[in-house]
Amino acid sequence: MGEFLLHGFRDATGREHAALTVGAIDDGQPVLTRLHSECLTGDTLYSLKCDCGPQLQAAQQAIATEGRGVLLYLRQEGRGIGLVDKIRAYALQDAGADTVEANRRLGLPDDARDYRVAAEMLKILGVCSVRLLTNNPAKMQALSDLGVAVTERLPLRAGENPHNSNYLLTKALRMGHWLGAAEEA
Ligand SMILES: Nc1nc2c(ncn2[C@@H]2O[C@H](COP(=O)(O)OP(=O)(O)OP(=O)(O)O)[C@@H](O)[C@H]2O)c(=O)[nH]1
Numbered sequence: 001m002g003e004f005l006l007h008g009f010r011d012a013t014g015r016e017h018a019a020l021t022v023g024a025i026d027d028g029q030p031v032l033t034r035l036h037s038e039c040l041t042g043d044t045l046y047s048l049k050c051d052c053g054p055q056l057q058a059a060q061q062a063i064a065t066e067g068r069g070v071l072l073y074l075r076q077e078g079r080g081i082g083l084v085d086k087i088r089a090y091a092l093q094d095a096g097a098d099t100v101e102a103n104r105r106l107g108l109p110d111d112a113r114d115y116r117v118a119a120e121m122l123k124i125l126g127v128c129s130v131r132l133l134t135n136n137p138a139k140m141q142a143l144s145d146l147g148v149a150v151t152e153r154l155p156l157r158a159g160e161n162p163h164n165s166n167y168l169l170t171k172a173l174r175m176g177h178w179l180g181a182a183e184e185a
């Protein structure tokens with residue numbers, strides 16, 4: 001796709017995160033930005049149950065094409081519940097629960113992600129305002145609450161397939177994501 005600079009971060013809990021950057025991003029101008037939440041199954045094992053792998057690739061490509069931007073790879077597997085509980089949630093989904101219901105049955109929050117680390121990473125990289133690649137309103141809100149100006153929202157739709165259609169529909173209907181899936185259903 002192009003040449004990226006890879007930065008490593010370790011947060012206060014010892015968890016390690018990565019940032020991929022292209023070009024000069026600390027000049028005060030809004031930066032094309034993607035906050036990607038880790039998904040071992042989608043990013044690495046090509047699972048079709050979600051859209052994470054294709055979204056990762058599309059975001060990386062968009063940043064390379066723009067010649068300036070940042071992708072934060074955040075270790076928030078399973079929306080922050082971790083790999084083992086995500087696999088448990090998948091088992092409940094195989095038995096008919098949707099993604100939100102499965103988390104609740106496990107006694108876990110719908111979304112356990114915390115974006116403080118992301119805001120800190122952006123600050124360290126000299127980024128104070130972003131053009132954010134996302135369909136998730138909560139992500140935009142979280143960043144602006146943490147003092148990062150979100151000047152624009154750019155949709156990121158990739159990797160839709162018959163196996164993840166219910167997952168995407170649940171995101172649209174129960175988590176308020178801008179996916180157009182609700183209208184298409
Ligand atoms: N708990 C849980 N997490 C999942 C499930 N499927 C994918 N994930 C995780 O969801 C995270 C991605 O979040 P999404 O809600 O798909 O998308 P988003 O990052 O909030 O929104 P976008 O910025 O629009 O991509 C990754 O950490 C995945 O591991 C699932 O069925 N249950």
Ligand SMILES: [Zn+2]
Nearest residue numbers: 039042050052
């Ligand atoms: Zn995924």
